[in-house]
Amino acid sequence: MSQNQYDQPKFNLKSYLNDFNPWHNIKIMHTNVPNDILAGITVAVIAMPLALAFGVASGLGAEAGMWAAICGGILVGLFGGSNTGVSGPTGPKVVQLAAIIAATKLASGQPDVVFAMSMVFLSGLICIVLALMKIGRFIYYTPYSVVSGFMCGIGVIIMLLEIPPMLGFATPNSVMGAIKQIPYDIMHEKPHALIVSLATFATILLWPRLTKKQWLPAPLMGLIVGTSLAHLLQFKDIEYIASMPVGVPHLYWPDFSRFGDMIGGAFALAGLCIFDSLLTCLVADNMTNERHNSDREIFGQGIANMGCGIVGGVTTATATMRTVANIKCGGKTGLASIVHGLVLLALMLGLAPYASYIPMACLAGILLKVGIDIIDYRVLPVLHRMPFMDSICFWAVLILTISVDLLVAMGVGITIAFVRIVQELGQAYEQNVVSLNEINRPLPADVSIPEELKEKVLKLRLEGPLFFGVSDTIYRTSSALVDYKYLIIRMARVPMVDMSGAYLLDDIIEKAHEQGATVFFTGLRPQVKRNLTRLKIIEKVTEANCLDTFNAAILRIEELENGHVPEREPVEHEDLSRV
Incomplete structure (x- = not known):
């Protein structure tokens, strides 16, 4: 996947207005x-x-x-x-x-x-x-x-x-x-x-x-x-x-x-x-x-x-x-x-x-x-079998259409459906937290981290859009984290972050800093990184701790533990993003 895949395309006014040109219809009428x-x-x-x-x-x-x-x-x-x-x-x-x-x-x-x-x-x-x-x-x-x-x-x-x-x-x-x-x-x-x-x-x-x-x-x-x-x-x-x-x-x-x-x-x-x-x-x-x-x-x-x-x-x-x-x-x-x-x-x-x-x-x-x-x-023969929230939505729209107003009915129906889907997305949001010694895959060969330190390295993996509907689920997971020295937040599968999601990350970072821990971001997509930079979230982690892969974060931890940053060419390691 290329780094520029998620960049926004440049706006082209001529192409934009061409979409409404009647010539699209006229040219095929013959x-x-x-x-x-x-x-x-x-x-x-x-x-x-x-x-x-x-x-x-x-x-x-x-x-x-x-x-x-x-x-x-x-x-x-x-x-x-x-x-x-x-x-x-x-x-x-x-x-x-x-x-x-x-x-x-x-x-x-x-x-x-x-x-x-x-x-x-x-x-x-x-x-x-x-x-x-x-x-x-x-x-x-x-x-x-x-x-x-x-x-x-x-x-x-x-x-x-x-x-x-x-x-x-x-x-x-x-x-x-x-x-x-x-x-x-x-x-x-x-x-x-x-x-x-x-x-x-x-x-x-x-x-x-x-x-x-x-x-x-x-x-x-x-x-x-x-x-x-x-x-x-x-x-x-x-x-x-x-x-x-x-x-x-x-x-x-x-x-x-x-x-x-x-x-x-x-x-x-x-x-x-x-x-x-x-x-x-x-x-x-x-x-x-x-x-x-x-x-x-x-x-x-x-x-x-x-x-x-x-x-x-x-x-x-x-x-x-x-x-x-x-x-x-x-x-x-x-x-x-x-x-x-x-x-x-x-x-x-x-x-x-x-x-x-x-x-x-x-x-x-x-x-x-x-x-x-x-x-x-x-839909009439299956009304009694409809899922509960679909049934609520159907009857609300039907009754409001007849008794109040068509547009009000549509608005209420879409709102009910929206609340339902946000709730389900929040409950089904994929995330997990593991310490380094719980990861089954081997670490890179040139990494040497003491066993006692591995318990202090936590990985928080997030998957899916980070928006207001999932904030509570993630916050409850992250608030239970204690006694760690390094927190690696995997963001490779987060396609977008809204303000609620950004400030949720800010809260997680603040809590980590209160415990004296260091936070890393890995796999940030360009648009996500731009949004977090504008909201001054990146500066709290520092640019140096925003890395491409999980393995790069592990190497960075080793360097910090050794008290220096050795000069060496970046080494490609197997990405442990799925663990």
Whole structure:
């Protein structure tokens, strides 16, 4: 292992920014044109009913869902980090945005659209900043119990929120509002709305089983059946989507005059965007055996969400259903995502007036199926067998997702998992203390140390990162050391030391000095040595006592015992680091 292996590479700004260059996506778009176009059209057909439903669920109207799908498709196709990912409005983000919109309505009771769009724009800006900070890799450190609890919680939220519109009533502003409202709605349900919603839901559920070849996606077929049923039976007492404006969207320029009110929500939306998008990218990676670029994906989502904030779209993220459909239809580059966005744009510009024929109950049936699909059915059968801390983490995230806030739930879940892993690392940290005469391997041939002195030479071997989680374990071991003259601290297998670890070493050194003992470090890695030097730990040991190998420390002890340092060439001896 070379001495420079652990040195930090020099920063290269050009290489750093090149990671976010859209040319990475553009240069491969010619490689799969026919299949990408076909996949893009198919995914657009799947995405349209979902976009309409999510737009209505957000409280901003069906057109807001469509413009989000258009922005997500085109902009993330250009700037994103997954060749097969397709973006648009998703359940978690729409649920969060709907809660924020409900809490910030104008005095008239109407949504504060300018505030909402400014917050969406700001969330995109936050995503870009986080992408430039290269935080994408941390998605791989998210425990599965957190992901599972989060997805199950989102599924429950969507189902609870869609029960009232299925029964013919308005969508409640919150989960607690839905729980309070559902008993009344069941007692006073509107039969026509329930018929439409159940017919839509049943069609989506059964359509894949009735047809071998999916020439029409199940959500679109459900939309057709539910809408046709409402008009054929002339149901007049049910709500329909408000008419959508034709043509280019109304533009909303960000207004940050209430920055303090929107920053929390913007961070929540940005966090969900990153979490939702990168989890979907992992699914795509498993299906295609490719590897997405997490930071570029976050950057692309930031661009898309800024676009949503300007054109009046709900927030966007990489969507699992659309991404999986894209892969199955043969999409392999960002061109498929762009085609999907362009097809939706054409539909929005030409067919927007016809959206007013779609019943709200029909969209509720579509979203009910979405909520059911989001739940993690892999973990449900083994809930009672999960390890205790995983179970605590799962239920905490699930309950907090439903009752408090999505971002709070994620934060608490990750914190629980973090505390657990730190505790386990501390308990499992490898260390041992032996005296010189307990070492089974022979000492170097040219070393002569009296037997009575060997009892006074102790070796403390540390393995693994020396951080706050293991400090207590090591301190309890080292505090029991008494009656020694030399202490050799083996550091060859310590890749990093934080401040807690550094000051733990300082305490060990101070205690050794109080007993009149001499301390040696062996095998310090360059980065570890730099950190200890900056914190003035090395100067307490002295540079002369920072040696490369255990044998070198033994030779140094012999020299100190003899009262002189003989001039001789360094001799390579067998390293006793494993003893």
